[in-house]
Amino acid sequence: MSPVRAEIVVDLGxxxxxxxxxxxxxGPGVQMMTVVKADGYGHGMLPSAEAARExxxxxxxxxxxxxxxxxxEAGDTGRILCWLAVPDEDYAAGIEQGIDLTAYTVAELDEIVRGARRAGRAARVQLKVDTGLSRGGSTEESWPALVEAARAAELAGAVTVTGIWSHFACSDEPDHPENDRQERAYLAxxxxAESAGLRPEVRHLANSAAAILRPSSRLDLVRCGIASYGVDPxxxxxxxxxxxxxxxxxxxxxxxxxxxxxxxxxxGHTWVADHDTTVGVVPAGYGEGVPRHAGNTAEVWIAGRRRPVRGRICMDQFVVDLDGEHLPTGTEVVLFGAGLDGEPTAQDWAEACxxxxxxxxxxxxGRLRHRYVDRHLDADARTAARGVTR
Structure with a gap:
């Protein structure tokens, strides 16, 4: 096996x-959905899903x-919700596997009903209403028709409406007035839907930020994505x-x-040394997803210190200023991590970029390998050391 040039280390603990x-x-009575889309927000979908279930x-x-x-296919038998479909989606495959599908429109619901007929069983369907994000979900004007169609499909035995949900636009700004407006729109x-006879198993509105900062939005279930990975929403x-x-x-x-x-x-020589110094080359670049905007703005952690990125990020590598130190090749470079030892965090890199x-x-x-570790006790001990208790 070739040597590890750079890697993503994921602490499942x-x-x-x-x-x-x-x-x-x-709190009790509120179900937890861990969102593992986009390869588990870069952490690896399958290992992240297994850890979340555990x-x-x-x-x-x-x-x-x-x-x-x-x-x-990996063996998960629990409840799973998906919400982004394209025309000609093979809904029957999802229905056969007991996956909850999301309908935004009557046309989409009709496609799911046809999939249920092919699968020979009722589809588990959640209805999504657009309360202000103007993205996926039924508009307020179209909502009554979607509800009516869903109730008819349910009475016909083609679907079971298992959830009704929506998504905040500004939950990371707890004082934003749109949060109140969206919650009112969702409840309406x-x-x-309930007046039409629908009795969903779960009603959900809160994403990570709302789950933490807006208790009134927790309802039956919260959807925690980024927060599950320890990144501040x-x-x-x-x-x-x-x-x-x-x-x-x-x-x-x-x-x-x-x-x-x-x-x-x-x-482009966007950085020019104003004195004699030493530099190091880090073998990761935008081919690995290192943002090009990090050039001359981000820092990394080497030998107990933060070191600035100098010049533009290249496809395979970038340069850091070692400030005159002669460090051996093979010295560890941490681009970002938990920040508990002083290293930059993903938030630091976000601000830099x-x-x-x-x-x-x-x-x-990109070309980075994932390596999984389990530092559960270590993670809890470090958190406790920061004065945080469970």
């Missing part, structure tokens, strides 16, 4: 601890039917939960050398 903390926070997750959430089917849509507002980032991205120094004052670094922490962890990958 931290993920389990996060799921348990979130479950403790929302921590008590009642549901798994994914975007696509293919993701849901992959979970079933729910009341209309509302930076600076959720420290009290004690989430532990599960992902560390690390590499080895491939080159370490001295450069003279006046030397330009990387393409002008993006959000979701994008940082989800886009990283």
């Amino acid at each position: 931290a993920l389990r601890a996060n799921v348990r903390r979130l479950s403790d926070l929302v 921590a008590g997750a009642d549901w798994l959430g994914v975007a696509t039917l293919d993701e849901a089917l992959a979970l079933r 849509a729910l009341a209309l 509302a930076p600076g507002l959720t420290d009290h939960v004690g989430l532990v980032p599960a992902m560390t991205v690390r590499a080895q120094l491939a080159v370490s050398k001295q450069i003279r004052a006046g030397a330009g670094v990387s393409y 002008g993006t959000i922490n979701y994008e940082i962890v989800t886009r990283i990958g």
